[in-house]
Amino acid sequence: MKVADYILKITPYEGGKPIEELQRELGLKDVIKLASNENPLGPSKKVIDIICKTAELVNLYPDGNMYYLSQKLANNLGIGEKNLIFGNGSDEIIELLYKAFATNENDEILYCYPTFIEYRIIGMAFNKKIIELPLKNYAYDIDNLISHINNNTRIIFINTPNNPTGTLTTYDDILRIINKATKDTLIVIDEAYYEYAKSSSDYKELLDLYKNENVIILRTFSKVYALAGLRVGYGIASEFIVQTLNRVRPPFNVDIIAQAAAIAALDDKEHLKKTIQTNEEGKKYLYEQFNKLGLFYVSTYANFILFSTPKDAQTIYENLLKEGVIVRSMKPYGYNNFLRVTIGTQKENEIFIEKLKKVLNV
Numbered sequence: 001m002k003v004a005d006y007i008l009k010i011t012p013y014e015g016g017k018p019i020e021e022l023q024r025e026l027g028l029k030d031v032i033k034l035a036s037n038e039n040p041l042g043p044s045k046k047v048i049d050i051i052c053k054t055a056e057l058v059n060l061y062p063d064g065n066m067y068y069l070s071q072k073l074a075n076n077l078g079i080g081e082k083n084l085i086f087g088n089g090s091d092e093i094i095e096l097l098y099k100a101f102a103t104n105e106n107d108e109i110l111y112c113y114p115t116f117i118e119y120r121i122i123g124m125a126f127n128k129k130i131i132e133l134p135l136k137n138y139a140y141d142i143d144n145l146i147s148h149i150n151n152n153t154r155i156i157f158i159n160t161p162n163n164p165t166g167t168l169t170t171y172d173d174i175l176r177i178i179n180k181a182t183k184d185t186l187i188v189i190d191e192a193y194y195e196y197a198k199s200s201s202d203y204k205e206l207l208d209l210y211k212n213e214n215v216i217i218l219r220t221f222s223k224v225y226a227l228a229g230l231r232v233g234y235g236i237a238s239e240f241i242v243q244t245l246n247r248v249r250p251p252f253n254v255d256i257i258a259q260a261a262a263i264a265a266l267d268d269k270e271h272l273k274k275t276i277q278t279n280e281e282g283k284k285y286l287y288e289q290f291n292k293l294g295l296f297y298v299s300t301y302a303n304f305i306l307f308s309t310p311k312d313a314q315t316i317y318e319n320l321l322k323e324g325v326i327v328r329s330m331k332p333y334g335y336n337n338f339l340r341v342t343i344g345t346q347k348e349n350e351i352f353i354e355k356l357k358k359v360l361n362v
C-alpha cells in the first residue's frame with residue numbers, strides 16, 4: 001500500500017516511559033515516574049468512588065452532549081454551556097481544530113518551539129506548512145511570532161505555561177497577537193497547566209479572551225485533576241467555534257466514566273488545593289537542590305521543571321532509568337543539554353535528587 005510522503009515524515013509521539021515497561025525491561029521493582037506531568041497524588045477518593053459506581057452503566061452509550069459536565073463547568077467558569085467543547089483529552093480538540101479550520105492548501109501553522117509536540121505531529125498529519133520559531137530565554141518570542149503572521153496563517157498555538165519550559169506568555173502579549181492576526185486566523189491558547197499558573201501572583205486570568213470570535217482556550221482534566229488516564233480536555237470559545245467543532249467531533253468522544261469522573265473532580269476542591277500545595281512545596285525543594293548542585297533550571301509556572309545537566313543529558317536520562325527514575329528526555333525537542341522533571345510528592349522528589357546525585361557522581 002502506498003503511504004503519502006507527508007505521513008512517512010511523521011515521527012510518532014513518544015510519551016514518558018510507562019512504569020511497567022521499565023520494570024519489565026530492567027527487572028526493577030521500585031520505579032518512580034516524573035516524566036508526564038501527572039498528578040503525583042493520584043485521583044481523589046471521591047473520583048474513584050464515582051468511577052466504580054459508573055462502571056455499572058457502561059452498557060450504555062455516554063451522553064454525547066455532556067449535559068451535566070457542561071453545566072457544572074460552565075457554572076464554575078461563569079460562561080455559557082454553548083461556549084464549551086469537550087475532547088478525548090485536549091489532544092483531540094487540537095485535532096478537531098485542524099480538521100475544522102485548517103482546510104486550505106496554503107494554510108500555515110505558527111508557534112514557538114520547543115513547545116507541546118502534538119501541534120507539530122497533528123499538523124504534519126494534516127499536511128500543513130508548519131512554522132516553528134525559536135523560544136527566546138525559554139519563552140515565546142512574541143515580536144518574532146507577530147512578524148511571521150500573514151494571510152495564510154490559519155492557526156497560532158500559544159502554550160502558556162509552555163511545556164517543556166514552564167514559562168508564561170502575558171495577557172498583553174496575547175492581545176498583541178490577537179490584534180495582529182486577521183479574523184481568519186484561529187488563536188489557540190493552550191492552558192493545560194492553568195490551575196498551577198493561577199496560584200502565582202504573576203498570572204493574569206486569560207479567560208475573557210474567549211470572547212474574541214477567533215480564540216479558543218484549551219484546558220484539561222489530565223494534569224491537576226489527575227485524570228490523564230481517562231482522557232478529558234475542553235475548549236472555551238465563541239459559540240461559532242464550538243458549533244463548528246461539533247460538526248467534526250465524533251459523537252461519543254468522551255466516555256461515560258470520564259464524564260462522571262470529571263464532574264466529581266470539579267467538586268473535590270480539597271484535592272485540588274492539596275495538589276497545588278504539594279506542587280509548590282516540591283518546587284521549592286527542587287529549586288534548593290538544583291541550586292546546591294549548581295544546576296541551571298528555568299523557573300516554572302507549572303508542575304515540571306526544565307533543568308540542564310553538565311554532561312550529555314541523554315546519558316543522564318538513561319542512567320536515571322537504570323536507577324528506577326523516569327524523567328523526560330529533551331532530545332526529541334533538540335534540547336540536548338536538558339531534562340524535564342515533573343514535580344512529584346516529597347518522597348519522589350527526594351528519591352529523584354538522590355539518584356540524580358548518584359548518576360552525576362556528586
Ligand SMILES: *Cc1c(COP(=O)(O)O)cnc(C)c1O
Pocket residue numbers: 037088089090091092116159163190192219220221222223228231232233
Ligand atoms: C498534557 C498537555 C496537553 C494535553 O493533554 P490531554 O491529556 O490530551 O488533555 C495539552 N497541552 C499541553 C501543553 C500539555 O502539556
